Amino acid sequence: MKNWDDLRIFRAMAKSRSIRAAAAELKTTHATVSRRVRALEDDLGSALFERRKEGYVLTAFGQSMMDLTQSVTAGVEAIDRLAFGQDGSLAxxxxxxxxxxxxxxxxxxxxxxxxxxxxxxxxxxxxxxxxxxxxxxxxxxxxxxxxxxxxxxxxxxxxDSPLAAYCSHGYLRNRPVVDRWIALDYPPTVAPLLNARPAFLANSLTVVADVLRRGQGIGLLPCFMAERDCDLVRLHEVDLIPDxxxxxxxxxxxxxxxxxxxxxxxxxxxxxxxxxxxxxxxx
Amino acid sequence: MKNWDDLRIFRAMAKSRSIRAAAAELKTTHATVSRRVRALEDDLGSALFERRKEGYVLTAFGQSMMDLTQSVTAGVEAIDRLAFGQDGSLAxxxxxxxxxxxxxxxxxxxxxxxxxxxxxxxxxxxxxxxxxxxxxxxxxxxxxxxxxxxxxxxxxxxxDSPLAAYCSHGYLRNRPVVDRWIALDYPPTVAPLLNARPAFLANSLTVVADVLRRGQGIGLLPCFMAERDCDLVRLHEVDLIPDxxxxxxxxxxxxxxxxxxxxxxxxxxxxxxxxxxxxxxxx
DNA sequence: ACGATGTGGTTAGAATTTGATCCATGAAGA
DNA sequence: TCTTCATGGATCAAATTCTAACCACATCGT
The missing domain is CATH 3.40.190.10 (Periplasmic binding protein-like II)
Structure with missing residues (x-):
């Protein structure tokens, strides 16, 4: 191999399957990436990518290359860690x-x-x-x-980061018979211990917390998210859920x-x- | 690591412990090697070599680097083999x-x-x-x-490549009572089965063969070296020695x-x- | 249909890297 | 002691590489 650095370009390219995306990751331009990939293919004597209209796709050979490149990458990363660990400076x-x-x-x-x-x-x-x-x-x-x-x-x-049930002060005051359940959709999706029906689903803690603050219902949050939040009240009738x-x-x-x-x-x-x-x- | 190719330079440098020698191996100039090594040290933040008057010596950090570089090198070599094996061309x-x-x-x-x-x-x-x-x-x-x-x-x-005893035609005609032993000093240094005394020692097959041809004595040679050599005669009184x-x-x-x-x-x-x-x- | 956006390719000029050369130094041999 | 050789450093022209700017094309959303 003429230039080991081409592996670095190849790796980024194989991961992103796009010249421009790889260039962004490598903090360079797509022209450079294009040229280096071509140079590597020349050097190795076989095509690494198939140029399709959907983008660059690894050939079978490119796939094997990628597997081997993993071990090279692991080595380089170990070197980086060594160098960083070696650095005894506070600055x-x-x-x-x-x-x-x-x-x-x-x-x-x-x-x-x-x-x-x-x-x-x-x-x-x-x-x-x-x-x-x-x-x-x-x-x-x-x-x-x-x-x-x-x-x-x-x-x-x-x-530990257990979950607890929270709602807003306003919701607590006018609490309905059947609670509105604000669910976070990451496992474990605990079945509500309350008499409640699903009303909202989100995949973000921030969003769930916001919806709860607006008085839309009751939901589970990690305690670190809600415990000192003035707008939220914990429902002690629901036990802490280890998470x-x-x-x-x-x-x-x-x-x-x-x-x-x-x-x-x-x-x-x-x-x-x-x-x-x-x-x-x-x- | 900014430039993976610097590892290639570092490796050559660590092996040869000299900028010029590394440059020769890498088919480049000592100026480039010097610059790249310095750049790598800059990038890693620690010195890889100690510049002594005797030459470049790996620091402790450089030694650790060398160990890790081995695994990178192994990966690159595997890639080279893959590429070569992939090449289906007869040319x-x-x-x-x-x-x-x-x-x-x-x-x-x-x-x-x-x-x-x-x-x-x-x-x-x-x-x-x-x-x-x-x-x-x-x-x-x-x-x-x-x-x-x-x-x-x-x-x-x-x-198989067994050894046999050979001498020149001339030596055989005027053969002394106590043979002159022409020895090849790679193991096994077989003790002569003949009544002989050491007369010559060399570490090269070519040299031993030449000395034998000149009629200086008897010695062991691999059969492939001597069997069709008109100037040499095999002594069948000595059995083939498996080697x-x-x-x-x-x-x-x-x-x-x-x-x-x-x-x-x-x-x-x-x-x-x-x-x-x-x-x-x-x- | 249209513009907005994202893709990869190409190229001229800029920036960087490289290589040839010269230099000073130190070691080994005559 | 002097010569010879090899080493690493420094310098500047030459070569290479990179960047920025375009282009053509495809997709998507309006």
Whole structure:
């Protein structure tokens, strides 16, 4: 292989199946991607993609290539982690991936103080709804809400995240005989313990919380979302429903990087301070 | 990592510990190697080499990097093999690695006819004294004289390569009471079964054969080296000594490449035709 | 039907990388 | 001691690569 870097382009291209999308991911232009892919095909002597009107599709050969490229990618990622872990400086970047709702409800203040305490650290917060993989070093530290923490990562469980039933003050005052059920459609879709009928379905915590605040009905939310929300009231007639756990995770290779260390410790403290509320034991 | 290709440069550099040597291996200039290594160090944030007056020495970090780079390299090599195996064309390159003496004594004519039969194939013969590794794709096909063929490779044992005792006609005519022993110093250094005293030691088959032809004494040679040599006579009072085996090998990934196929078959036939002589059963 | 958007391809000019050359240094040999 | 050789650094012209800007085409929503 003449230029190993072409594998990086090929990989992005195979994933996105589009020259322009790959270019965006690689922070370059589609002309470059096009040229490099062609060069790689020339070098290898066989076509990697079939140019169809629907887009680029991997040939059988391209598929085999992709499989082998995985191992190369894994190696490069291990190298990146090694280099990052090696970096003993307090000045520099750390990337944190966290669910957006968790950021607003739990981590906004602690992270604000973290940045004030360590002004040399460049904290990059990536709030996202889908979870990221620490292995791939898309983030250095991730706060994950999950039932089974992945084995590759290291870190601690910082809290349970049970569900509880909430509604607005207004709804509680004029509560109907048959409750209106505002459901979050991620498993477990708990059958309501109340006398209720489905009224609304959403796949976003934020949306469910908003609908509840508007007095549309009763629904389940993780306690960290609702427990200190003045507009929402918890219905204590419904018990806490154990659900997921909150973990703070990083990769073992970069655990000894001082910036990662500091951020992890800070997060541990932040969750420790708010654990009672997050687990619905406050009030 | 910004540029995966820098790993290729780093690897060459770590192996040769010299900018110029690495540049030669990579078929580029020392200026480029110097720049790329520096860029990689910049990117990773730590020094890979210590610049000493004796040359470049890997730092501890560089050593860890080298370990991880191995896995990347293995992946790229697998890709190269895949691409080569994929290539279904009869026109193109095949590289053969063979011990120089074996080329002259056994393969010169068969390979000549091979090239005449398949003029579109670009045959690259690399004669060498040290053996190459098929895994690394430094050669596509290798003819190896060994006692234990490596497991990764595929191919056949094409002959045994026993040793026999030889001397020149002149030496035989005026043979002394105590023979002069011309020894090849690769194991097994068989103790002479004759009444002989050491007179000469060399590590090259060619040199031993030459000294024997000059009538300097008696020595052991693989039969393929001496059996049809007009200047040498075999001493039948000494039995054949089983030694190594001759294997024709390639990698499973490229076995189905038609050029490799043809070359392997041709080699099989060549050895089959000459097997009696190579194994010392001719006359 | 129409514009808006997204796709990949092409090309000129800009930016970067590369390669040939010269230089200073240090080691090995005569 | 002097010569020779190989090393790495520095420099600047040459080559390559990248970018930005177009183009043609297809799809989608109005």
């Amino acid at each position: 520099g970047p750390v990337r944190l991936s966290v669910l957006e709702d968790l950021y607003y409800k739990v981590l906004a203040d602690p992270l604000d103080s973290f940045m004030r305490s360590h002004p040399m650290i460049e904290l990059a917060i990536e709030t996202t709804s889908n979870f990221r993989d620490v292995n791939r070093r898309e983030a250095d530290v991730i706060v994950r809400i999950t039932s089974d923490p992945p084995e590759q990562a290291v870190g601690r469980k910082v809290a 997921k756990e909150i973990w703070t995770l990083t990769h073992v290779d970069i655990l000894h990087n001082p910036r990662v260390r500091l951020l992890m410790d800070h997060l541990y403290h932040a969750f420790s301070d708010q654990r009672a509320r997050i687990e619905g034991r406050a009030e | 193109g390159p095949v590289r053969l690695s063979v011990l120089e003496d074996l080329y002259y004594k056994v393969l010169a004519d068969p390979l000549d006819s091979f090239m005449r039969s398949h003029p579109m194939i670009e045959l690259a013969i690399e004669t060498t004294s040290n053996f190459r590794d098929v895994n690394r794709r430094e050669a596509d096909v290798i003819v190896r004289i060994t006692s234990d063929p490596p497991e990764q490779a595929v191919g056949r044992k094409v002959a 190594k085996e001759i294997w024709t090998l390639t990698h499973v990934d490229i076995l189905h490449n038609p050029r490799v196929r043809l070359l392997m078959d041709h080699l099989y036939h060549a050895f089959s035709d000459q097997r009696a002589r190579i194994e010392g059963r001719a006359e």
